[in-house]
Amino acid sequence: AYYYKNALADEVIFVHEGRGELWSQLGKVAFEPGDYVVVPRTIIHQLHFEDGPVRLLIIESFSPVETCRRYRNHFGQLLEHSPYCERDIRPPGELVREEGEGDYLVQVRKEGQLHQLTYAHSPFDVVGWDGYFYPYAFSIHDFEPITGRLHQPPPVHQTFEGNNFVICSFVPRLFDYHPLSIPAPYNHSNVDSDEVLYYVAGNFMSRRGVDLASFTWHPSGIPHGPHPGTVEASLGKKETHELAVMVDTFRPLYLTETALHYLDPRYPMSWNPDFVPDPPRSADMMD
Numbered sequence: 034a035y036y037y038k039n040a041l042a043d044e045v046i047f048v049h050e051g052r053g054e055l056w057s058q059l060g061k062v063a064f065e066p067g068d069y070v071v072v073p074r075t076i077i078h079q080l081h082f083e084d085g086p087v088r089l090l091i092i093e094s095f096s097p098v099e100t101c102r103r104y105r106n107h108f109g110q111l112l113e114h115s116p117y118c119e120r121d122i123r124p125p126g127e128l129v130r131e132e133g134e135g136d137y138l139v140q141v142r143k144e145g146q147l148h149q150l151t152y153a154h155s156p157f158d159v160v161g162w163d164g165y166f167y168p169y170a171f172s173i174h175d176f177e178p179i180t181g182r183l184h185q186p187p188p189v190h191q192t193f194e195g196n197n198f199v200i201c202s203f204v205p206r207l208f209d210y211h212p213l214s215i216p217a218p219y220n221h222s223n224v225d226s227d228e229v230l231y232y233v234a235g236n237f238m239s240r241r242g243v244d245l246a247s248f249t250w251h252p253s254g255i256p257h258g259p260h261p262g263t264v265e266a267s268l269g270k271k272e273t274h275e276l277a278v279m280v281d282t283f284r285p286l287y288l289t290e291t292a293l294h295y296l297d298p299r300y301p302m303s304w305n306p307d308f309v310p311d312p313p314r315s316a317d318m319m320d
């Protein structure tokens with residue numbers, strides 16, 4: 034087993050399936066499904082998984098991943114209207130004990146290349162550490178949704194931010210409770226961002242093409258919104274059990290060649306009234 038370091042980017046690892054521990058010289062962070070594991074750049078670490086399927090959404094950020102600025106006071110503390118607080122953040126605990134000489138392979142990722150360094154001692158074999166640069170975990174299940182009488186704008190789901198992008202959590206919550214509210218969001222086109230949604234749990238399976246672990250990508254400037262029939266079907270609905278992670282980027286995204294193999298060419302046509310073979314999906318309830 035090797036050790037890994039991302040030299041240039043912070044990583045946010047969303048654990049869809051799998052549980053285990055992240056080890057670093059700062060100690061162990063246990064994780065389970067629903068956790069965001071935030072690993073700042075240059076932290077040498079290993080992921081240790083228990084048996085069972087593993088499915089991760091990994092977001093690389095070339096700027097620091099931070100909590101939302103508007104939820105912090107000038108001391109950096111999270112304010113009372115923040116959807117989560119410091120007590121929800123799980124820092125490293127028990128230290129890793131790895132002593133003795135040997136060949137310890139550290140793979141360093143930089144500019145799309147992996148560089149191999151061999152250490153004579155475990156990179157976790159340290160005397161101690163000091164400071165507040167460390168990996169941590171935060172569970173999406175500890176994100177307290179912000180709801181209202183009228184439709185709340187997407188920033189209420191924001192969980193993290195970096196330069197030019199945000200990560201949002203769509204979690205089980207009550208719908209808008211004005212007596213005349215329409216729970217389904219309205220059609221819109223994102224002026225500022227490309228919008229990527231990753232579907233974690235809920236009944237997305239009700240629609241072909243948007244299954245668990247699917248991605249949708251709505252580029253900025255392209256209108257989108259609920260599928261036909263969704264607005265009517267949403268009337269009177271009180272709550273949703275969906276779980277999804279959204280990444281909004283304020284610069285255009287481009288597909289990789291690998292991603293091209295997974296394209297569902299029918300998706301852009303799925304708003305066509307002739308198309309509707311499936312009932313509305315709960316994914317329609319997300320902005």
Ligand SMILES: [Fe+2]
Binds near residue numbers: 251
């Ligand atoms: Fe949108």
